[in-house]
Amino acid sequence: MPLPSFAPYDGARVLVTGGLGFIGSHLAQRLVELGADVSIIDSLIPEYGGNPYNIREIADRVHVNYSDMRDPWSIRYLVQGQDFIFNLAGQVSHIDSMQEPETDLDINCRSQLSLLEACRENNPDARIVFAASRQQYGRPQFVPVTEEHPLVPVDVNGINLVAGEHYHLLYDDVYGIRACSLRLTNTYGPHLLMKHDRQGFITTFIRLALEGKPIKVFGDGSQLRDFTYVSDAVDAFLAAGVTDAAFSHALNVGGQKPVSLLQVARLCQELAGAGGTTETVPWPPEREKIDIGSIYVDHAKLTELTGWEPRVGLREGLAETFAFYREHGKHYWS
């Protein structure tokens, strides 16, 4: 089944929260190319993923509103008249969520409620696609993980994402706002934040490989993960947004096939070509506590509803990623 037509975005008013971030900026660019009237909300919190450079190619064709999703007033105005809302703003570091749980709560729960309340009051006809995470599943009881797998998160970030997702589905259920949630796995590609190590191992692997530094894989490195290249993730958001049957649902967005952490690390070193090595090291205790073993998701439901499939393989996607950072890296390392 092919992807649905993206023609409904032509001329549509679309709001992308977190639109200066990694996935949000790619989504905003695609929407501009599709003819949408795109507005972006981003707070540019220094440690988070927002970066004005991410929209360098579309800066004069989007409306950027610099504001924090924790500000309930601006959001009330900004949701008005939007046909689609891609809600990607969030705190995404599991480590930060354990160190500052209340900040994570504010951003990932309170802000989501504010946005949904704003839509209920001022724009109940909006279609909302929320960016959730496979982190919500916690330690997998079976793989591949389907959407029916219990949600037993192993960090504060996962707990708050579960609440954020449930708010969206509740407002869909009770108030008739059309909302769905995409549970993203390890998404990678150009525009990933590179200035610190707290937003996931794939970021760290890519950065270390580019810097020619050793990659240390915890344990024996046999833990499996799946990976989504950012253009595939963007397709998933676009496809969900125009598919009536996708609303009211939480849907996994996965990759082509699971790969071990050791293989990923070695592939990064090979493709970066900067001479870095890969080694396995014992688990640091604070990381081991929140480790979840092998996990990868089943995205059959998303495929069934929208025709979406991951099209970019890991080698191809990583090669694109390294090429991007070789050319543009100075805007991400600062």
Next chain:
Amino acid sequence: MPLPSFAPYDGARVLVTGGLGFIGSHLAQRLVELGADVSIIDSLIPEYGGNPYNIREIADRVHVNYSDMRDPWSIRYLVQGQDFIFNLAGQVSHIDSMQEPETDLDINCRSQLSLLEACRENNPDARIVFAASRQQYGRPQFVPVTEEHPLVPVDVNGINLVAGEHYHLLYDDVYGIRACSLRLTNTYGPHLLMKHDRQGFITTFIRLALEGKPIKVFGDGSQLRDFTYVSDAVDAFLAAGVTDAAFSHALNVGGQKPVSLLQVARLCQELAGAGGTTETVPWPPEREKIDIGSIYVDHAKLTELTGWEPRVGLREGLAETFAFYREHGKHYWS
């Protein structure tokens, strides 16, 4: 299997949050009788269940600290040195949670994080028993509902309770704080708030029956529910608190056998003896949206771990409840 010995409470320092409320006050009284050094935190928010009259018999034997769980500073001090923390403070109205979702978030999520952070920093040896709800399950996919049933809440209160419970289990898992969660079903008995209708149908039924007014049951009244008399709920908290094997778990607290809403309403009218009638009426739309059909829970896991069983039948418990309000009602109707 009998209940465990409650001797560990003799001389122990025990904090009861929400201790002026319905269940909290009964728990505080039992703890005083068991020889514990009991402190209570309660905010006495007017629309909530706290009532100083609830501790009339133990007022000079407990320390009452009037503060709001949303105040992160007092809680940091108050958790220090406590051997047991029974964490019952919360916003419990499903209706209020839909009308003021952000207030519900603050009380049921932010405050729980504050308490857990306070324990992590100042009292990691405390044993914490959290009051959760079968509301967390949402619409039952099967009955009786076991703890493995998916958590798909159908209101903001349920979503936030899931997060509150998960925080407790996470802090147990990651930081070694001993915490468990009791998922309470419809708990009833003396000390229930009687001044409004927003804290559950059993409260409403009891009040209307005492006032000799008609009870209107939505739909055909065949929806099944289970009921826990408050002394049984107190036993569940006390049993969990002294049972090592109960920590790290979420455990259902159920009743003897499920009863239909129509039967409960008629039993209330019979026992109250004030001449009120029972009738069935069509669902009001805003209630029907968050209705979940028949639901009752399986508490086999709690029984297996602690020996707990519900001992008070519905007729006996309701008779006690009506007797209490006939004598003390003026302190609850104001």
